[in-house]
Amino acid sequence: MNPFRYIDSNMKNLVSDLQLLIRQPSVSAKNEGIEECSKLVKKLLAKSGVKSEILRLKKGVAPLVYGEIKSKSNPARTLLFYNHYDVQPAEPFELWDDPPFSGKVKGNKVFGRGSADDKGELITRIKAVEACLKTTGDVPCNVKFVIEGEEETGSAHIEDYLKKYQKKFSCDGVIWEFGYVDSKDRPIVGLGMKGLLFVELSVTESIRDAHSSLAVLIKNPAWRLIEALKTLRDENGKILIKDWYKDVVPFSKTDLDIISKEPFDEKSLKEEFGVDSFVGNLRGLDAKKALVGGATCNIAGIVSGYTGEGAKTVLPGTALVKIDFRLVPKMDPKKQVMRLKNHLKLKGFSDIDVKVFHGEAAARTDPSDPFVTQVKEAADESYGKSIINVSNAGTGPMFSFADILKSPCISIGSTYMFSRIHSPNEFARIDLLKKTTKCICLIMEKFGRS
Numbered sequence: 001m002n003p004f005r006y007i008d009s010n011m012k013n014l015v016s017d018l019q020l021l022i023r024q025p026s027v028s029a030k031n032e033g034i035e036e037c038s039k040l041v042k043k044l045l046a047k048s049g050v051k052s053e054i055l056r057l058k059k060g061v062a063p064l065v066y067g068e069i070k071s072k073s074n075p076a077r078t079l080l081f082y083n084h085y086d087v088q089p090a091e092p093f094e095l096w097d098d099p100p101f102s103g104k105v106k107g108n109k110v111f112g113r114g115s116a117d118d119k120g121e122l123i124t125r126i127k128a129v130e131a132c133l134k135t136t137g138d139v140p141c142n143v144k145f146v147i148e149g150e151e152e153t154g155s156a157h158i159e160d161y162l163k164k165y166q167k168k169f170s171c172d173g174v175i176w177e178f179g180y181v182d183s184k185d186r187p188i189v190g191l192g193m194k195g196l197l198f199v200e201l202s203v204t205e206s207i208r209d210a211h212s213s214l215a216v217l218i219k220n221p222a223w224r225l226i227e228a229l230k231t232l233r234d235e236n237g238k239i240l241i242k243d244w245y246k247d248v249v250p251f252s253k254t255d256l257d258i259i260s261k262e263p264f265d266e267k268s269l270k271e272e273f274g275v276d277s278f279v280g281n282l283r284g285l286d287a288k289k290a291l292v293g294g295a296t297c298n299i300a301g302i303v304s305g306y307t308g309e310g311a312k313t314v315l316p317g318t319a320l321v322k323i324d325f326r327l328v329p330k331m332d333p334k335k336q337v338m339r340l341k342n343h344l345k346l347k348g349f350s351d352i353d354v355k356v357f358h359g360e361a362a363a364r365t366d367p368s369d370p371f372v373t374q375v376k377e378a379a380d381e382s383y384g385k386s387i388i389n390v391s392n393a394g395t396g397p398m399f400s401f402a403d404i405l406k407s408p409c410i411s412i413g414s415t416y417m418f419s420r421i422h423s424p425n426e427f428a429r430i431d432l433l434k435k436t437t438k439c440i441c442l443i444m445e446k447f448g449r450s
């Protein structure tokens, strides 16, 4: 039997193992089921023939599951799979059609928190290795699994893990934790991730809330915050902070060529979110360029005063906003924080307090790296025509991997782009899980041969 036929006839096991993973809640934000899930992952790896160990940094940090299998036929090349076993909180529970940790199968879909992000992706990689081992008694290249438990809270310690276990994790290529399949079932070979800077701005005008009749005398922090926010960004999304774009390198000719070829279903995206137009009226190539290489300043949440039912005439004492800035290559999060603070000072908002929660730089793999061709060929052969994407619009700790392990990183996977990750009724498509498992086999083969 060859690995592909093994995968075809073992899909039931893949789905039931994925259900096991979904049924073990592992919400990092609430430290719910993290230990238990790391042990379950270790068990599933063992079941598929991969030896693993649970690595720890210190108390209070989620353990990392590390798996390794050496190739007898080709011990010179090492491929590393990066995944995470933690999931987003499932709230609001009432919006789920079935309980979020049920792993319910309906037709071609497995539902549940983590079904796609990232337990579905993880299972395809484990099963691809299993398929090789069970049918050939070997893997086409050395394989390493790095499966962390804090991705959904921002991978706060992955860099520390990478530094501490740099030798253990050494490899020649990294397959990223997820990969998307577009609305026309074309897999996306992703070469990069944007960076992120997450901050909280807060302002206090009085030591406690007041009766709003005093608004004639006492300043309102919500107005103050709004005035400050208005200086950060114009209505077209351009960030107005001095030197914000200073270090950004323009797209290369190759980048632009790839971006122009990338299909972009503007209509579907608008329909999915019920919007008529995009920010700054971007469309076509400009919208694609923004997704790949645009920096953002997004208000993630803003609170002040009374927002409950009915009316309450109150003058709040404080106002607070959470902002995420997406960063593009060469933007250093630390520098950007300084620029933000300077900007507020310069504009007369020294009273606004800036708290930094998270900063990470963007990463991109060079499109001319041979690893890109290997992954692209594998994707073309297993799903049909694939698409190269210069950078995902989202963020992950890719910079740390590329920087510390000195390896190219590529994302490829089974996540249908509208599979509602981070939302109620998240699902994984079984047909895509199958194609991806085959694709991972092919990647190992091509990578091993190179």
Ligand SMILES: [Zn+2]
Residues within 6 Å of the ligand: 088, 117, 152, 421, 422
């Ligand atoms: Zn996620």
